[in-house]
Amino acid sequence: MKEKIANEIANLLSKAVIDLPRDVEEALKKAMENEEGVAKAQLMAILKNVELARKQKKPMCQDTGTLTFFVKLGVNFPYRDIIKDAIIEGVRKATLQVPLRPNAVDVLTRKNSGDNTGRFVPPIHWELTDGDDCIITAMPKGGGSENMSTLRMLKPGVGLKGVKKFVLEWMVEAAGNPCPPTVVGVGIGGGADVSMELAKKALLRKVGQRHENKEIAKMEGELLEAINSTGIGAMGLGGRITVLDVHVEVAHRHPASLPVAIAVQCWADRRKSIRIDKEGKIWNID
Amino acid sequence: MEYRLSLPIGEEEIMKINAGDVLYINGTIVTARDEAHKKAIEMYDAGKTLPVDFSKVAVFHCGPIIKREGDEWQVVAAGPTTSSRMEIFEYDFIKRFHTCIIIGKGGMGEKTAKACKEFKAIYAAFTGGAAVLAANAIKKVKDVFWLDELGMPEALWVLEVENFGPLTVTIDAHGRNLTEEVKQKAREIAAKIEF
Structure with missing residues (x-):
């Protein structure tokens, strides 16, 4: 069973790095139609690249990223004891088979492990759920966009206006670095750790999918419009579309703290999920 | 303007190029990221001979995926990496x-723009993430250096390219820096936004 799940993880990663989700591609197409000049040329190159990647079965970007996993593990899932090892084994397999770029470097020796595994790598975010199945989402996260992540502990007195101002200013300074048009995840509240976790999880939402809370949804729309009005554009070369979407998640905060975390995903907003049921059957669920 | 350049090129040609121009390149390009920049500068300063003559090639900020097939290296994907990381090295x-x-x-900063003006160089951007498009323009891996020491993403990959582009010139040898201009304007717009 471990071997079977490891093979499915390798497949999942292969699909994730080769096949851009349709919602992202549609948003890029719409952006291309609304642009002109150098920004349009960038978006045309991106879309052509997305098509070539699928056709030639090659990773769309050479930075196949830190292979980040989000696992919803049912408390009665029968294979819970092997799932972690299967994920790690799947990462090793995919690195060889696709191939993926080895992206795990020892902090002290600077040696690349060569197989995308190492201390705390691949990162796996666990969430216990009711039930007997397991949902695994792979998000290959590029370094260029990851470098534009940030966390600021704001003073609660600045309020949500201050939060929005901070996000806007940060995305202007990020400019062309995270490969715009990007998707921006914002986590507000909860403390330093929770806000960053929320910002990352916000990136799992589809482009165009608004938060169910109307007030948060409104904030997402405002931020989207504000960032795009600055004219950074695709690849920071100037244009109307700098971000494809902004997703906000919130948690209750300490009265003295207003943490705001930002996680940025490049246009190659790669994510794919599978579900494993209690019989060990595997389903694609995108 | 659109230019098709065959490397190596001289100062005269560089001076013709302006920020905003589009380039397609033929010839040899060499990948170099953070570690390679650092090592090359250290070796030069220690009086050692470098494996590549960087004056005759274009330097490509890129950490490719390359696989070995028999005796040959095959480029799988090779888009550009974020250049701003090399800002601390590029002038030197x-x-x-x-x-x-x-x-x-993603563009580069003041120090690189200063170097481009002083030493007659340009910086051009390939569409970020467009790694298959880039790989298709790479005809051959001519050589590789520092692979064991620095690993696949950081090694010096010597690549033969044909019609490598489109590249958008964002820093020219005349002192213009397009991405900085865009950013400055964006700062001014952002400062006026009231939520």
Whole structure:
């Protein structure tokens, strides 16, 4: 069973790095139609690249990223004891088979492990759920966009206006670095750790999918419009579309703290999920 | 303007190019990221001979995926990496090696623009993430250096390219820096936004 799940993880990663989700591609197409000049040329190159990647079965970007996993593990899932090892084994397999770029470097020796595994790598975010199945989402996260992540502990007195101002200013300074048009995840509240976790999880939402809370949804729309009005554009070369979407998640905060975390995903907003049921059957669920 | 350049090129050609121009390149380009920049500068300063003459090639900020097939290296994917990481090295690099074309993505800062003006060089951006498009323009892996020491993403990959582009020139040898201009304007717009 471990071997079977490891093979499915390798497949999942292969699909994730080769096949851009349709919602992202549609948003890029719409952006291309609304642009002109150098920004349009960038978006045309991106879309052509997305098509070539699928056709030639090659990773769309050479930075196949830190292979980040989000696992919803049912408390009665029968294979819970092997799932972690299967994920790690799947990462090793995919690195060889696709191939993926080895992206795990020892902090002290600077040696690349060569197989995308190492201390705390691949990162796996666990969430216990009711039930007997397991949902695994792979998000290959590029370094260029990851470098534009940030966390600021704001003073609660600045309020949500201050939060929005901070996000806007940060995305202007990020400019062309995270490969715009990007998707921006914002986590507000909860403390330093929770806000960053929320910002990352916000990136799992589809482009165009608004938060169910109307007030948060409104904030997402405002931020989207504000960032795009600055004219950074695709690849920071100037244009109307700098971000494809902004997703906000919130948690209750300490009265003295207003943490705001930002996680940025490049246009190659790669994510794919599978579900494993209690019989060990595997389903694609995108 | 659109130019098709065959490397190596001279100062005269570099001076014709302006920020905003589009380039397609033929010839040899060499990948170099953070570690390679650092090592090259250190070797030069220690009086050692470098494995590549950086004045005759374009330097490409890129950490590719390359696989071995028999005796040959095959490029799988090779888009540009974020150039701003190399900002701390690029002035010293251009000053020492007289590289006249730097290729990357996301734009570069003041120090690189200063080097481009002083030593007659340009910086051009390839579309970030467009790794298959880039790989298709790479015809051959001619050589590789520092692979064991630095690993696949950081090694010096010597690549033969044909019609490598489109590249958008964002820093020219006349002192213009397109991405900085865009950013400055964006700062002014953002400062006026009231939520």
